[in-house]
Amino acid sequence: MLPLTDRLNRIKPSPSSMAGQRVRELRAAGRDVIGLTAGEPDFETPLHIREAAWEAMVAGKTRYTDVGGTADLREAVARKFKRENGLSYSTNEIIISTGAKQVIFNAILCTVQQGDEVIVPAPYWVSYPDITLFAGGVPVFAPCKAENGFKLTPEALERAISPRTRWLILNSPNNPSGAAYSREELVALAAVLERHPHVWVMTDDIYEHLMYDEAGFVTMAQAAPALKDRTLTINGVSKAYAMTGWRIGYAGGPAALVKAMVKLQSQSTSGANAVAQAAAVAALEGPQDFISANRDMFRARRDAVVAALGKIDGIACEAPAGAFYVFASCEGLFGSRTPDGRVIRNSDDWVSWVLESQDLAVLQGSAYGVDAHFRLSFATSMDQLAEGARRIDAAAAALIR
Missing domain, CATH: 3.40.640.10 (Type I PLP-dependent aspartate aminotransferase-like (Major domain))
Structure with missing residues (x-):
């Protein structure tokens, strides 16, 4: 193989892009995966x-x-x-x-x-x-x-x-x-x-x-x-x-x-x-009125997600002021064990457990420089968000504290 340059070795693939690709692969394999990783609106271009x-x-x-x-x-x-x-x-x-x-x-x-x-x-x-x-x-x-x-x-x-x-x-x-x-x-x-x-x-x-x-x-x-x-x-x-x-x-x-x-x-x-x-x-x-209408929908989704996550033991989050992500703390789950004995030590372990146990893809905070948190996108339907919150709750509840 032609040797790769040192400059390429300085970087890694985008975690968010790779997470989206992984969701598509798992779905193609027949798994009922919900992806809350996408950094894009779910609305059609006007x-x-x-x-x-x-x-x-x-x-x-x-x-x-x-x-x-x-x-x-x-x-x-x-x-x-x-x-x-x-x-x-x-x-x-x-x-x-x-x-x-x-x-x-x-x-x-x-x-x-x-x-x-x-x-x-x-x-x-x-x-x-x-x-x-x-x-x-x-x-x-x-x-x-x-x-x-x-x-x-x-x-x-x-x-x-x-x-x-x-x-x-x-x-x-x-x-x-x-x-x-x-x-x-x-x-x-x-x-x-x-x-x-x-x-x-x-x-x-x-x-x-x-x-x-x-x-x-x-x-x-x-x-x-x-x-x-x-x-x-x-x-x-x-x-x-x-x-x-x-x-x-x-x-x-x-x-x-x-x-x-x-x-x-x-x-x-x-x-x-x-x-x-x-x-x-x-x-x-052109017309700009649809922006405020979309923003109102995002606000409602934000409020629903924050309320749902706030009820989960070990999870904590504040309502974001903007964008369409919730950056929730999972630090309250660190030290817990999965049913087969693996310890949740960081956000990578938590995110992997959520995907493995509940077929839900979210992103680890370590990718963003804050390991005690994880990111989920609320740029999707209320039904998907409600099901996503349910799966996060199930993943947390299955851990041995």
Whole structure:
């Protein structure tokens, strides 16, 4: 076999992607597996967006686009940033990529050299550390305690910064915890960053429109305008518009950084899918009322899941402020034994036991940097969620305390 590079050995397959694949394999083998791992809405892409894609195909908009995105979509993104976030970007400060993940990959690969550090608040989305490692960088994990709502404090940020720090990655609302930062919390973090001008900020705002209760969404460049010139504001159409498979992400940031990212993209994927870009224009510019309707459904599901899990001995969780995940503690089950004598020592053991004993797939907290918890997605039907909670209860009840 052709030898693989050292850089590939620095990373591991995405745990969330592999979990979804495992669910499909078990179902194909005939097992009645419920998967609560998917990071995508279960709603259909709205009709007017699908129609825009069809119209683009009929009109022949099926050829290569500019590497950084079509003019139509970059202009639509600029209007979105101004309308919803109060941020002004020119089109040369905007990049369109094949999903928000590629935006993050481009930015890290363009700016992180061997030994450079990237601050990753934990819990974190699984890809942040691995992309950093692939670039030769060092992920510096800043613990965000449950008692602080899984949010980074100014003190923890200060401790994590070194002369080699290049980026702070902020994901709000957060995957997996659902934690969301208020304007005041962002301003407090910005006060730390203003003392360290070599540190840039990457905000992953992909769950922007999935905020529950009364809290409104705020992004760092909006809360702290003084940091805008060293902030990359990342978003996409996947979550709010139920367009995960369309693979369109975007970002606004300093023109020099965007130019470098476009250069890298020109030698990888080139421009994003032309038809999907046309659909994304319709998403950003068309009717938005379905977003609040979907959010109401997610809120009801969240409340049902939190209530059900709260009744299970050994499980504890708080209602997430945003996104569509519950990040529940399973620490109360550690030390328990399965009927055949195996000890549940960590979240990996717990998640494996749930799958083995109840045919229910959830994700271990260790994949997100917090081993005492596990993540389940409530982006599925109430019936599936109720059955999932029942199976978690059964798995916990079968353990010998």
